[in-house]
Amino acid sequence: MSILFTEEQERYRQDVRRWMEASLPDNWIEAGHWPPLPEDKEQAFLLDWERSLHAAGYSGVAWPKAFDGQGLGPVEEFIVNEEMGRVSAPESLNTIGRELVGPILMSVGTDAQKRYYIPRILRIDDIWCQGFSEPNAGSDLASIRTRAVRDEGGWILNGQKIWTSYAHMASHCILLARTNTEASAYRGMTLFIMPMNALGIEVRGIRHLNGQRHFNEVFLTDVRIEDSMRIGEIDMGWQVAVGVLGFERATTRLYRQQRFAQELGSLVRVARKAGTMTGAMEERMGEIAAELQLLRYHNLKFLRRICDGAKIGDESSLLKMLWSQIHQKIARLGLDVLGSEIDAESPIAARFRKVYFIARGETIYAGSSQIQRNIIAERVLGLPRAERGRSR
Amino acid sequence: MSFELSREQVQIGDSIAVALGRAGDSGAALGPMLAELGALSLLVPEDQGGMGLGMVEGAIACTEAGRHCLSFPLAETMLMAAPLGATMPQARDRVLAGLSCVTAPSSDSAGRREGCLSGTLHAAYVDRADWFVAPLDERHVAVMAMDGLQHTAQVFLEEGVATAVVDLTDSLETAAIVAMDLAAERLIILRCAEIVGAAAFCFETGVQYLKDRRQFGQPIGANQSLKHLAADGYVQLENIRVAVAHAAASMDRALGNPGKAASLEDAREAVCVVLSYVPETARELAELSIQFHGGIGVTWEYPLNRYLRRIIRLGQSLGSSGYHRRALLSRVAGEAAVAPSNSNPDIVRQMTP
Numbered sequence: 001m002s003i004l005f006t007e008e009q010e011r012y013r014q015d016v017r018r019w020m021e022a023s024l025p026d027n028w029i030e031a032g033h034w035p036p037l038p039e040d041k042e043q044a045f046l047l048d049w050e051r052s053l054h055a056a057g058y059s060g061v062a063w064p065k066a067f068d069g070q071g072l073g074p075v076e077e078f079i080v081n082e083e084m085g086r087v088s089a090p091e092s093l094n095t096i097g098r099e100l101v102g103p104i105l106m107s108v109g110t111d112a113q114k115r116y117y118i119p120r121i122l123r124i125d126d127i128w129c130q131g132f133s134e135p136n137a138g139s140d141l142a143s144i145r146t147r148a149v150r151d152e153g154g155w156i157l158n159g160q161k162i163w164t165s166y167a168h169m170a171s172h173c174i175l176l177a178r179t180n181t182e183a184s185a186y187r188g189m190t191l192f193i194m195p196m197n198a199l200g201i202e203v204r205g206i207r208h209l210n211g212q213r214h215f216n217e218v219f220l221t222d223v224r225i226e227d228s229m230r231i232g233e234i235d236m237g238w239q240v241a242v243g244v245l246g247f248e249r250a251t252t253r254l255y256r257q258q259r260f261a262q263e264l265g266s267l268v269r270v271a272r273k274a275g276t277m278t279g280a281m282e283e284r285m286g287e288i289a290a291e292l293q294l295l296r297y298h299n300l301k302f303l304r305r306i307c308d309g310a311k312i313g314d315e316s317s318l319l320k321m322l323w324s325q326i327h328q329k330i331a332r333l334g335l336d337v338l339g340s341e342i343d344a345e346s347p348i349a350a351r352f353r354k355v356y357f358i359a360r361g362e363t364i365y366a367g368s369s370q371i372q373r374n375i376i377a378e379r380v381l382g383l384p385r386a387e388r389g390r391s392r
Numbered sequence: 393m394s395f396e397l398s399r400e401q402v403q404i405g406d407s408i409a410v411a412l413g414r415a416g417d418s419g420a421a422l423g424p425m426l427a428e429l430g431a432l433s434l435l436v437p438e439d440q441g442g443m444g445l446g447m448v449e450g451a452i453a454c455t456e457a458g459r460h461c462l463s464f465p466l467a468e469t470m471l472m473a474a475p476l477g478a479t480m481p482q483a484r485d486r487v488l489a490g491l492s493c494v495t496a497p498s499s500d501s502a503g504r505r506e507g508c509l510s511g512t513l514h515a516a517y518v519d520r521a522d523w524f525v526a527p528l529d530e531r532h533v534a535v536m537a538m539d540g541l542q543h544t545a546q547v548f549l550e551e552g553v554a555t556a557v558v559d560l561t562d563s564l565e566t567a568a569i570v571a572m573d574l575a576a577e578r579l580i581i582l583r584c585a586e587i588v589g590a591a592a593f594c595f596e597t598g599v600q601y602l603k604d605r606r607q608f609g610q611p612i613g614a615n616q617s618l619k620h621l622a623a624d625g626y627v628q629l630e631n632i633r634v635a636v637a638h639a640a641a642s643m644d645r646a647l648g649n650p651g652k653a654a655s656l657e658d659a660r661e662a663v664c665v666v667l668s669y670v671p672e673t674a675r676e677l678a679e680l681s682i683q684f685h686g687g688i689g690v691t692w693e694y695p696l697n698r699y700l701r702r703i704i705r706l707g708q709s710l711g712s713s714g715y716h717r718r719a720l721l722s723r724v725a726g727e728a729a730v731a732p733s734n735s736n737p738d739i740v741r742q743m744t745p
Binding site (some may be wrong): 241265287291300301372381 | 548599602611617618619620630635638661665668669680718723724736
């Protein structure tokens with residue numbers, strides 16, 4: 001633990017740890033409420049939790065004070081991240097705001113956009129969703145067809161988005177739309193801020209494999225927004241989005257490593273207590289333990305690079321592949337350790353049912369493992385691209 | 393402190409790489425050349441005529457040795473020159489000049505029974521080394537002249553590298569006990585650095601082949617099945633690189649803070665991660681590269697053969713990944729189910745009467 005951190009940073013970690021332990025509700029067991037809360041109460045709790053995180057100084061840690069952030073550095077951000085993972089703290093409902101919109105606005109937003117939207121993300125006045133994917137533009141994001149057409153100082157939006165997480169509770173959407181059909185596929189897209197209460201937006205829920213409503217379809221019919229809601233330059237949305245997405249993959253949610261380690265620890269305890277631990281099971285758990293350590297070493301390495309101001313590029317695909325695959329191993333381990341107990345009414349069963357079904361999506365979203373492998377093979381290792389026909 | 397190498401550290405690696413690349417496989421001249429590069433004296437304290445650097449630099453040098461499949465006990469010599477010098481300064485000077493070299497047990501430590509050294513330890517380069525330095529416990533090593541030890545040098549796994557089982561019984565008169573902390577763990581890190589270098593050579597050679605070799609009118613590396621294997625190989629290589637880099641940095645930290653138990657635990661855990669992952673993954677990378685190459689990959693002459701054999705020779709002695717994974721689990725998840733140890737249970741058994 002102490003390889004990178006100064007004594008002052010270690011003290012900061014202790015403060016964070018104390019706050020986390022003191023602030024989680026007493027019935028926060030195995031990464032959730034036990035007994036579980038009804039959905040509306042759970043959502044209200046999650047919003048309260050995030051507001052209290054911010055009030056305590058543990059959200060927007062590395063964002064400037066001018067925007068209600070804490071004005072600290074990436075190391076402190078990492079520490080808070082790890083400590084949230086260590087207690088398996090509630091997951092944010094506003095990850096899109098915190099991990100995508102905030103960084104994008106910080107890099108290309110206007111002063112007015114930064115001043116207005118960034119504090120509102122931290123205070124959870126706004127919840128964001130991400131309107132990138134479309135029915136025919138998933139991994140092949142450059143094929144999006146949602147159009148934005150100029151109209152008297154504003155824009156008219158038409159099209160359809162899908163897999164839009166949080167759209168049913170979001171106040172705003174960060175939307176990628178085609179603004180130029182003449183330009184090449186990767187040019188001619190623009191990012192917008194779309195208020196979800198604008199006229200012409202219809203949201204239809206899609207039930208996730210895990211049973212919950214997580215993502216949505218979003219239909220846009222002549223939705224009108226002001227030009228002040230445009231993010232960055234016209235036709236440059238892809239370049240902005242890709243720059244931030246790479247960074248996002250590398251740096252956000254580093255708490256996963258600690259959170260996963262807690263999951264593994266839970267399963268080790270269960271297997272030992274039940275007397276079902278075998279040598280083979282221990283080897284498998286030890287392999288996951290080793291991979292979690294490797295993930296942490298990579299995290300520390302990337303953190304160092306960020307501190308040194310180095311650019312994080314396509315090698316961030318490595319982190320995405322690693323964490324998603326490790327988590328699937330833990331998810332399968334959960335099934336094997338719990339056996340028929342996975343179908344029981346208990347905190348551990350509830351936790352690992354959720355882990356298993358959620359983890360299926362993790363090698364798919366934010367760039368599937370296969371896309372990550374293409375990126376590594378072509379852009380990191382320099383292997384030749386296959387000939388691809390592109391049409392849109 | 394960090395994983396990013398300083399300019400000096402990069403230079404150490406580069407200068408060794410250039411010199412080894414030029415030297416090829418010239419055999420006898422290796423010692424003096426390594427001495428001239430400073431590779432042999434990297435870890436020897438400055439007041440003993442060395443450079444006084446740490447495990448990070450040592451690992452960089454050993455990685456280059458692995459990348460060139462160097463037939464020289466570099467890890468053993470660079471690490472054990474200092475304890476040798478503590479008892480025989482003249483012998484150390486010859487070692488630092490590259491005129492003589494040191495070997496050490498391929499894994500595990502010598503035992504002590506009733507005041508005598510005990511144990512039968514596997515070692516490599518036994519025909520070349522003048523000195524045999526064996527870790528004894530956490531704080532000491534035993535320094536012995538190779539001449540006084542019973543062994544029969546033979547070549548099995550790797551051409552040009554003679555190995556033997558060295559019997560330490562009755563060797564006490566010739567052994568000097570010298571203080572040295574964590575010698576066994578440091579040897580593991582340096583050997584795993586060598587393994588990483590060998591794996592890196594295999595993987596990079598394989599990727600180059602994917603770009604150069606054409607079939608069906610295109611480079612074979614344009615095929616997605618091979619691309620994805622290569623991408624997985626990249627992740628594996630980065631994993632073992634970061635594992636060794638982290639272990640080396642943690643060990644330097646532990647050696648620099650002798651009183652701090654947390655640093656020592658970090659270092660031990662990092663060594664455990666290395667043992668759980670590096671030898672097995674390196675071997676898989678060599679196997680992957682052979683698969684990339686098709687027929688040429690399974691010929692005796694093609695260099696991958698030597699590298700695969702090097703990885704296996706070094707890795708086999710370090711114990712099975714399964715054993716170390718269980719040890720790591722008990723380390724990180726408490727309630728020891730197996731005794732955490734860096735030793736190979738089979739070798740421990742051999743040593744007990």
